[in-house]
Amino acid sequence: MTTDTTAAPDTAPNSEKRTALYAQHQALGATFTDFGGWQMPLKYGSELAEHRAVREAAGLFDLSHMGEIWVAGPGAGAFLDYALVGKLSAIAVGKAKYSLICAEDGGIIDDLIVYRVAEEDYLVVPNAGNAPTVAAEFEARLAAFAAARGAEAGVTLRDASAETSLIAVQGPNAQDILLAIVPAEHADAVTGLKYYSAIELEAAGVPVLLARTGYTGEDGFELFVANGRAAELWAAVRAAGEGRGLVPCGLASRDSLRLEAGMPLYGNELSRDVTPFEAGLGGVVALKTKEGDFVGRSALQAKKDDGAGTTSGRRLVGLRGLGRRAARSHYQVLKDGQAIGEVTSGQPSPTLGYPVALAYVAVELSEVGTQLDVDLRGKTEPFEVVALPFYKREK
Incomplete structure (x- = not known):
């Protein structure tokens, strides 16, 4: 994918970062919030209306605060197998995989998506x-990976986060x-693009990596x-969305x-103090299908072997509110x-009409x-593990 380093995101006077689309959000009257050190749109009007637009028609998001790290070379797949908990070398070209980067003790440093x-x-x-943090971990792990091989790793790393936007x-x-x-x-390429797949093409005359992924x-798609x-691409998408119910959406929605989709958020459900097994992500850890060592393997194997998959005795569950308070x-x-x-997260569900929450509870009470x-806040409210x-969309 072609990149342009001449238009890096603005930095606000208080050192909070701004995406390349900050001016567009201002023009739309966005309410901003700090997220991960970035000034991001929280909402443009009604967060409920934005939520419903995505469920019923379409929503447009600026996700340019996310990171982009390119891993290239003949040893790239083997390196990612070492650095992450999944078997990334098995990804087919044009496909993507959800994975985790864990510390030696099995704690989650981040969850991420890898595109081949x-x-x-x-x-x-x-x-x-x-x-x-992930970029720094990759640098350190690449050095260890090369040392273990006793030769050149055949891998190059390039952090393109500062030059890449994501819509x-x-x-x-x-x-x-x-x-x-x-x-x-390219119409057939779009309609034929499967979930967790990606392709390079042009959209509105702009070169993009188009992925059928989302949160x-x-x-939906991520570009x-x-x-x-x-800004050119953002404007083209907005124009194409006229008459199709598209609205700009912020982080609140x-x-x-x-x-509603039961997806974990780092800092809420996931952290350095949480293992994949506690978070219900044990299936992401390739203990059986991946040969060789990877960072955190010994600790994760031990935690899986303890019977419950967690030594803390807790597990992430979904809770449905039986009352009205969230x-x-x-x-x-x-x-x-x-x-x-x-x-860890909770609020009323606009789609379902009742409160929902994610929580870590004792394993024996997680059924x-x-x-x-x-x-x-001092008053108990009934909930049920579900x-x-x-929410799951109809296919």
Whole structure:
């Protein structure tokens, strides 16, 4: 993918970073918030209306605060197998895989998506606030990887976060909007693009890496674009969305959408103090399918072998509110008046019409159907453990 380093994101006087689309958000009257050191749109008007637009039509998001790290060379796949918990060398060209980067003790440093763009080219997308940490970890792990091989690693790393923008179009009308801005000869490539796949093409005359991925529970696309072309692409998508229900959406609706979809957020559900098994992400860890060592393997194997998959005795669950009041982050979860866990994310579900929450609770109380309470500032409210996700779109 072609990149342009001449239009790096602005930096505000208070050292908060701004994306290449900051002026567009200002013009739309966005309310801003700090997220991972970035000034990001929280909402443009009604966060409820933005949420519903994604469920019913389409939403447009600026995700340019996310990181982009290119890993290239003949040893790229083997290096990623060593650096991350999954078997990334097995990704087919044009496909993507969700993975985790863990510390030696098994704690989660970040969750991320890895795209295999070409035979020897991978794009790793970490979360906004964690992007510098992941880049530094990759540098350190590459040195260890090369030392273990006793030869050149055959890998180059390039952190393209500062020169890359990311725009997402999510919702039932997302595909029609994309079809309106790609050349007719690329229409089949868009309609045939499977979930967790990516392709390089032009949209509105702008070179992009187009991925069918997202964080909302809806069908949708994410477009990686050079900063210098981001505003042009944003305008083209907005124009194509006229008459198709597209609205710009901020982080508030993105959070309520991802919660309904049961997707974890780093800093809430995931952290250095949490292992993949506790978070319900044990399937991401390739203990059986990946040969050789990887960072955190011994600790993760030990935690899996302990029987419950977690030595802390807790597990992430979904909670459905049986009353009208919503649980919030850090509220205590109770059983017979005793604290047995803590809410990590919670709010009323606009789509479902009742409160939903994610929480870590004692393993023995994590079964679906278990009745629990949440302490809502001194008053208990009944909740029930339910299967995730809370919301699942119709295919």
